[in-house]
Amino acid sequence: MDHRGLDEDGYFERDGSLGRIQPEFAGLVAAARGRLAEAYGNRLHSAYLYGSVPRGTARPGRSDLDLLIALHREPSDEDRDTAEVLGRGLDQDFPQIDGVGILLYGKERLLSEPERHDLGWFLACLCTPLLGADLAEHLPRYRPDSLLARETNGDLAALLPRWRARFQAASEPAEFRRMSRFFSRHLVRTAFTLVMPEWNGWTSDLAESAEVFGRYYPRRAAQLREAAAVALDPVEDPAVVRRYLDDLGPWLAAEYEARHGTKTPRPAV
Known part of the structure; x- marks a missing residue:
């Protein structure tokens, strides 16, 4: 089973x-x-x-x-x-x-x-x-519920301005490659935790995460599959990273906040 x-x-x-x-x-x-x-x-x-x-x-x-x-x-x-x-x-x-x-x-x-x-x-x-x-x-035991979704990835909207600043400061192909891997991983995992409570399970496999997400958001399924592929094989093309920052990231942040709310602010450390 x-x-x-x-x-x-x-x-x-x-x-x-x-x-x-x-x-x-x-x-x-x-x-x-x-x-x-x-x-x-x-x-x-x-x-x-x-x-x-x-x-x-x-x-x-x-x-x-x-x-x-x-x-x-x-x-x-x-x-x-x-x-x-x-x-x-x-x-x-x-x-x-x-x-x-x-x-x-x-x-x-x-x-x-x-x-x-x-x-x-x-x-x-x-x-x-x-x-x-x-x-x-x-630590306690955990279930894949909305509280966990909110507290793990409910801060994407706050992260996007930092990502954009990092992108604007980059110029070398190696920098865009690192960003493509990091951003795509984060977005695929955030997309998965968006639907995790409804799916009621967990996977760390990025390809499977994209497939699960696509069952609930078929219009974004191809985009997530592409991001999962980039996470495994990062690219140097800045246009790929720009699409994350201009389209997928903002949409996902808004949808996440609507479904699970915003991550609780942490004390300054």
């Missing part, structure tokens, strides 16, 4: 595990574990993998490595610099990956009430423990 990423009681099952990592990425993950421990020492509470590597769907030479790091306190500028150096080193040393993304937070923020249905959910449901004690033990 297909539970659509949920257990028999309708709660999220954790997405990914160390046991699913493909042999081609085993050395990379071992190196990441060792370098994280060495770089952060006793500042590190725990570290997690997320994305295609722990799901066992990574493509050698094309997928990136995604890490979440939880520190005992809020990260400093030095901690962020350390993450940048760490990510750059892994990317250079392992041709199996095309980039490294690192999220860095203090453990108190990850467990805080304002983040309960955003970062907390993300850690508990989409992240695979790599190092340290799992913070998910202090």
Whole structure:
């Protein structure tokens, strides 16, 4: 029986595990574990993998490595610099990956009430423990409801001006390529969570996310399928990114707000 990423009681099952990592990425993950421990020492509470590597769907030479790091306190500028150096080193040393993304937070923020249905959910449901004690033990179980939809992706309207500024400042093909991957991923996942409560399930597969969305919004289905393809194979064409900013993004932000509301403002950190 297909539970659509949920257990028999309708709660999220954790997405990914160390046991699913493909042999081609085993050395990379071992190196990441060792370098994280060495770089952060006793500042590190725990570290997690997320994305295609722990799901066992990574493509050698094309997928990136995604890490979440939880520190005992809020990260400093030095901690962020350390993450940048760490990510750059892994990317250079392992041709199996095309980039490294690192999220860095203090453990108190990850467990805080304002983040309960955003970062907390993300850690508990989409992240695979790599190092340290799992913070998910202090978080609740989650269902794919409208509250979760609102708190995870209900801020697209606020993000779009920043995306436009980033686009206007870009000039190099590599910059447009990075934007095409990042923006398309975010838009496809936002489109999926728009319909997630009605579909009553979860998938991290971008192609499947686009297909699910298309059942509810057939007029936008082709657009989402194209965005899912770009997320997997990013392009250097700025016209692709511009279409996200001028059409798909604004429409999706308005539809999201109408169905689920706007994400609750977070305290300044």
